[in-house]
Amino acid sequence: xxxxxxxxxxxxxxxxxxxxxxxxxxxxxxxxxxxxxxxxxxxxxxxxxxxxxxxxxxxxxxxxxxxxxxxxxxxxxxxxxxxxxxxxxxxxxxxxxxxxxxxxxxxxxxxxxxxxxxxxxxxxxxxxxxxxxxxxxxxxxxxxxxxxxxxxxxxxxxxxxxxxxxxxxxxxxxxxxxx
Numbered sequence: 666x667x668x669x670x671x672x673x674x675x676x677x678x679x680x681x682x683x684x685x686x687x688x689x690x691x692x693x694x695x696x697x698x699x700x701x702x703x704x705x706x707x708x709x710x711x712x713x714x715x716x717x718x719x720x721x722x723x724x725x726x727x728x729x730x731x732x733x734x735x736x737x738x739x740x741x742x743x744x745x746x747x748x749x750x751x752x753x754x755x756x757x758x759x760x761x762x763x764x765x766x767x768x769x770x771x772x773x774x775x776x777x778x779x780x781x782x783x784x785x786x787x788x789x790x791x792x793x794x795x796x797x798x799x800x801x802x803x804x805x806x807x808x809x810x811x812x813x814x815x816x817x818x819x820x821x822x823x824x825x826x827x828x829x830x831x832x833x834x835x836x837x838x839x840x841x842x843x844x
Contacts, residue, residue, distance in 0.1 A: 675816040677766065678720060678777040681785045683809040685730040698733045705809040705837035706734045710741030712840055718813060719743060720777035724751035735779045754780040759787035771820040782806055789814065796831025810836045
């Protein structure tokens, strides 16, 4: 795991899908990305690649906007990243998403979830017990934002509320301001 604290045994990355469109007559699950989302997702993907934030596994909500976000992010990452559709992270509460995480096989050390609010924000706040970026995270978890949380745990089933350390919280807007 590049750019990973050697004391942390697990890294969880939570990515909220990029900005979506609201076409009339389209069911929520089928909503596509908006133009702004199509621009933001590759920015986050490039940031992840540049900083070695490469997951062993990506669990992606089955909603179209999350799938499209992942496709654009994945273009910047190695083709070897395994990804799976995850029905269990669409329109569910943080504790249900935590249940999905706890079921991930121990061989996966770095996990990415591409999902939705309020679940992503609630989960990040539930799990991150410390971290310099916590105040920003508490303010808002905007579209295409990425939270990186490290855990001192041997396996995902040991992850508990408040046991993580928020090591990064970035948004496309922050990254554009740095350019």
